[in-house]
Amino acid sequence: MESSTDSNRSFIEKLFHLQEAQTTVRREILAGLTTFVSMAYILFVNPQVLGVAGMNKGAVFTATALSAILGSILMALLANYPIAIAPGLGDNAFFTYSVVLAMGIPWQTAMAGVFMSSVLFLLISVLKLRELVIDSIPHDLKLAMASGIGLFIAFVGLQGGGLVVGSKSTLVAMGPLTVPTTWLTIFGLVVTGLLMAKKVPGSIFIGMVLTTILGLVTKLIPLPKQVISTIPSMKPTFGVSIAHLPDLSDPKLWAVVLVFLLVAFFDTAGTLIGLAEQAGFMKNNKMPRIGRALMADSISMLGGAVMGTTPTAAYVESSAGIAVGGRTGLTSLVVSIMFAIAMFFSPLLTVVTSNVTAPVLIIVGILMAQSMRQINWNKFEIAMPAFLTIVGMPLTYNISYGFAFGILFYPLTMWAAGRGKEVTPIMYILFFVFVVLLYFINILPG
Secondary structure (H helix, E strand, C coil), X not given: CHHHHHHHHHHHHHHHCCCCCCCCHHHHHHHHHHHHHHHXXXXXXXXXXXXXXXXXXXHXXXXXXXXXXXXXXXXXXXXXXXXXXXXXXXXXHHHHHHHHHHCCCXXXXXXXXXXXXXXXXXXXXXXXXXXXXXXXXXXXXXXXXXXXXXXXXXXXXXXXXXXXXXXXXXXXXXCCCCCHHHHHHHHHHHHHHHHHHCCCCCHHHHHHHHHHHHHHHCCCCCCCCCCCCCCCCCCCCCCHHHHCHHHHHCHHHHHHHHHHHHHHHHHHHHHHHHHHHHHCCCECCECCCHHHHHHHHHHHHHHHHHHCCCCEEECCCHHHHHHCCCCCHHHHHHHHHHHHHHHHHHHHHHHCCHHHHHHHHHHHHHHHHHXXXXXXXXXXXXXXXXXXXXXXXXXXXXXXXXXXXXXXXXXXXXXXXXXXXXXXXXXXXXXXXXXXXXXXXXXXXX
16 A cells, blocks of 8 residues: 555656655645635636526536636646636636627627637647737737726626616616615625635635525525536537538628637736746746647637637636645646536536626726736827727727727827837737728628
8 A cells, every 4th residue: 555655656746746846745735726716616607607698508517617627637737837727707708798799799600719719829839929929919018908808807797796787878877776686796795805805715716605605595596406416418519619610701700719819818828927927937037838838728728619618718816726835737637626526516507696706707807907007107109009908898898899999009109109110010910900800890781
């Protein structure tokens, strides 16, 4: 028995190099559990958001879990980083509210767009073109994009939770506090906010649990018929993206493909670098094995598109696991095992209502909006495109328009300021690409 244990430890050591990373199996397991608890909300939030687009919630639940398992295992084995992967919140919000609801594109067709962007992302990763594109878009615009998505997600949460409603006279207004379910959102927001302020690991997940319990006790949320069940079938969503690839003949869809590609690019790259800084992995301002890490994400993104979920991303909640000592891929492997176990708890989807998920969206929006503080507001030629990017997303209810505003105005304001030579050729190419895309989306009939 002893030799078997030693053999297992030796295998784990060879796979993850624990001694070199100055960590232990126990610490990595604890880090994995901490990261999972911090990001487990996506299992219930993703089906809720994509369900609004008309997708089957059970199938999305399974696709979410499987893509998280695939991505986290690949991150563990390919890159040996304590960084978990799962479908991203910004991407599912863009898919549902900007593409399906605002543009009127069926979810099946939109999913074909996700698949195509996944193929392009994988191709870019294989050809090692990612650094070229990432470096070409100015840092301030990247920060503005992250901030704008944060405001958009928060706005969706405020609306879904009943705190903000439509108004004929002022466009938006404060929601009525006489609606009992709105108080569930307020309770969740206060509790989660206090837990976040106290830096409690898994604050978002704990906040969701407490809000759900209050809803069940007050009968604002009906009790589930069961807690554990067989894993829901992915039949309603599996392979739909491939079957609808012919739909991409519509020029509107290429705007969707491009924006999904850009979001996947900057979301994952930015998160990876931020987490690497936290864990002390950066060497000479570069992240070792970033190519492998992006490859893990791009493969899981492609797998998720086939199974029926929006693009995956490296999760910023991995910082919770890193904070308690996670330093290797063993942490990510533990996260994938926990997602596998969680697949048997799909009946809990019925108790996770929009009032339970609304505080999550608002809190994540707050975290993403923090990028604004790093933007160079003192230079108007940068401030204008950055500001239009940020406000464009929530005010047009469309993430792609926010991207477009920034990319269209940046070359113009930089040229006017006498700094046109600082604009990269790729930014000029993107300028013309977005002009054409906006023409097809808004001006071309039909």
